[in-house]
Amino acid sequence: MSLWTSSELAKATGGTASAEFEVTGVAFDSREIQPGDLFIAMRGEATDGHLFIDRAMAAGAAGVICEQPVDHPHVLVADSAAALTALGHAARARTGATVIGVTGSAGKTSTKEALFHALDRMAPGAVHRSVKSYNNHVGVPLSLARMPRDARFGVFEMGMNHAGELAELTRIVRPHIAMITTIAPAHIGNFSNGEEGIADAKAEIFQGLEPGGTAIVPHNNRHYPRLYAAAQTCAHVIRRFGSQPDSETRLIDAIRAPEGGSLVTAEI
Structure with missing residues (x-):
């Protein structure tokens, strides 16, 4: 059973999915990515998660939530941190x-x-x-x-x-x-x-x-x-x-x- 589909992610976050995909986990640290995970690329004080999207995909990520288009299956959002909060609300609601x-x-x-x-x-x-x-x-x-x-x-x-x-x-x-x-x-x-x-x-x-x-x-x-x-x-x-x-x-x-x-x- 998938954890989230791309259409569910887009609906929950108000984003736009570039393709259909399903994920079985969620992470915002590229070092923790397991095959099938969703990688949420967030901008922080020390670094920018968008710099690690390729690394996350190489580790087996099935898709990405990001603030700029990439050459991978993704959901494009205005703010990745806000998208994570919205995803938490959606998980609780369902x-x-x-x-x-x-x-x-x-x-x-x-x-x-x-x-x-x-x-x-x-x-x-x-x-x-x-x-x-x-x-x-x-x-x-x-x-x-x-x-x-x-x-x-x-x-x-x-x-x-x-x-x-x-x-x-x-x-x-x-x-x-x-x-x-x-x-x-x-x-x-x-x-x-x-x-x-x-x-x-x-x-x-x-x-x-x-x-x-x-x-x-x-x-x-x-x-x-x-x-x-x-x-x-x-x-x-x-x-x-x-x-x-x-x-x-x-x-x-x-x-x-x-x-x-x-x-x-x-x-x-």
Whole structure:
């Protein structure tokens, strides 16, 4: 099953396809191209992806999104970065998957990976997640654009350095479930009101929740009341995790396992 056809790419991005083609993956780094991929040639501060189109095609790319005509199958657009964002929106619009968004000052990638492996045991091969730590304005739409048509679950990591960034990302992801792992003084220099500003910025993830959506908040964190109040304005259901007696998911005990990892006892 193809991931995208050239006509779907053109419709999603508002571009013009030079020929009919199908792709099975998406990348914007020519070094990551696999046979059948779509290469998105984007202009950056350090270099211009258009300089690497021939390299991408030699590596097996099936087509290109670009801002100037080339002698390869391509979709011509006015702005490749905007086209990637539009492709992320289109991927989200067409999926029937349950979508989970994860953010927090620490533990985002670990939580995303744990969710992926847990869900994959229930629905083998039908769970999609962000690769690496692709959690910014480029990585999030790329991760969405890579989501298979028939995925049953999608798990997406979202990060931020400044207020307003997560609000933008979560409205692309539109999660059914939005989770904050913890609040800590990461990037605190970008916030005049300290950790409170970080908590508010992380809570922006709830703004993109789908109707009837669920918010998951860290009950033990000192900013819990602030996060809970933000969740109340957007979420239909709020679930708390921690060691508090009234946490819906309550940690009872955790010890290091002899062969690595942890042995956890929890009440759910």
